[in-house]
Amino acid sequence: MTRPKVGSEKKGGRKKASIAIPELADNFVEVIVHHTAGDPARDGVVWTYLTQQQIADELAAMGTVVSTETVRQLMDDFDLSKRKAQKSVTMGEYEHRNEQFEHIAKLKEEHLADGNPVISMDTKKKEPLGNFLREGKLYASGPLKTFDHDFRSQSEALVIPHGLYDFQRNMGHITLGLSHDTSEFACDSFRYWWTHHEQFVYPDATEILLLCDAGGSNSYRHHIFKEDLQRLVNRIQVPIRVAHYPPYCSKYNPIEHRLFPHVTRACQGIVFHTLEIVKRFIRRTTTSTGLRVTLHVLTKCYHRSRKASARFMQNCPIIFDSFLPDLNYLVVPQ
Numbered sequence: 001m002t003r004p005k006v007g008s009e010k011k012g013g014r015k016k017a018s019i020a021i022p023e024l025a026d027n028f029v030e031v032i033v034h035h036t037a038g039d040p041a042r043d044g045v046v047w048t049y050l051t052q053q054q055i056a057d058e059l060a061a062m063g064t065v066v067s068t069e070t071v072r073q074l075m076d077d078f079d080l081s082k083r084k085a086q087k088s089v090t091m092g093e094y095e096h097r098n099e100q101f102e103h104i105a106k107l108k109e110e111h112l113a114d115g116n117p118v119i120s121m122d123t124k125k126k127e128p129l130g131n132f133l134r135e136g137k138l139y140a141s142g143p144l145k146t147f148d149h150d151f152r153s154q155s156e157a158l159v160i161p162h163g164l165y166d167f168q169r170n171m172g173h174i175t176l177g178l179s180h181d182t183s184e185f186a187c188d189s190f191r192y193w194w195t196h197h198e199q200f201v202y203p204d205a206t207e208i209l210l211l212c213d214a215g216g217s218n219s220y221r222h223h224i225f226k227e228d229l230q231r232l233v234n235r236i237q238v239p240i241r242v243a244h245y246p247p248y249c250s251k252y253n254p255i256e257h258r259l260f261p262h263v264t265r266a267c268q269g270i271v272f273h274t275l276e277i278v279k280r281f282i283r284r285t286t287t288s289t290g291l292r293v294t295l296h297v298l299t300k301c302y303h304r305s306r307k308a309s310a311r312f313m314q315n316c317p318i319i320f321d322s323f324l325p326d327l328n329y330l331v332v333p334q
Contacts, residue, residue, distance in 0.1 A: 128155035136268030
């Protein structure tokens with residue numbers, strides 16, 4: 001870390017105020033250099049875990065007494081500012097990533113033009129019930145006190161929010177599960193939403209387009225998801241065309257930015273003491289563009305590690321597309 005020149009410019013040509021005391025700047029570098037780490041992916045990007053007060057205390061011990069405001073200005077001189085880590089580094093690549101995105105865009109356009117439902121599906125972060133700290137701030141007349149540790153063993157239950165989003169109507173649905181996030185749970189969630197809400201809106205639907213991630217309870221690799229999906233289609237008697245987003249691309253699933261952030265905002269800072277509190281605040285989810293959310297609770301016990309039956313594997317009725325068949329297929333009623 002080198003000391004910047006006095007009066008050096010930031011991006012955009014704007015000059016920044018600089019501390020023109022060489023001894024102070026040198027001491028600042030000496031303090032910071034032992035408490036910094038770097039970004040292995042980008043050369044020159046460093047960060048420090050010291051607070052402004054801690055830096056001021058270290059400088060005072062070296063004979064340069066300054067206020068935290070001076071420390072803030074020093075950090076500005078050395079381009080050290082508060083930044084939040086971002087989920088932007090892809091953990092892997094999929095060979096036909098762009099082709100699958102183009103295929104999904106084409107399918108969406110065709111289904112919306114035909115008046116058929118386009119549904120995005122995913123599972124949101126699990127939430128423990130109990131006096132546990134949750135992110136966000138609230139207006140309150142006093143402090144909100146929660147447990148100082150998030151031990152799951154102290155929770156009454158673990159709530160699993162499974163989400164569905166309807167593009168055509170800008171409507172969302174959250175199913176709260178109390179067991180496990182399995183393919184059977186995902187399909188039961190869809191079946192409840194369809195039989196209680198969607199089938200009345202789309203009485204003439206000839207096909208449903210279902211968009212989902214490549215992993216999780218709706219993994220494209222698991223035959224049990226396809227078998228549970230076949231059972232679902234047999235019940236609702238409407239074909240479902242499935243298009244998985246490519247591996248490592250779950251953040252592009254539309255439900256991640258069209259529904260889940262708004263649900264998170266509606267529940268921000270709320271302590272989920274009981275299931276009733278979770279239900280009450282999720283139902284409050286709305287946006288200025290008209291998003292509304294319905295909700296249901298599934299108390300059924302779902303078992304993990306289920307395998308597809310031998311009968312299904314031998315006589316698999318799934319119709320796989322010629323284009324990327326692992327990610328694209330059609331399930332028709334049997």
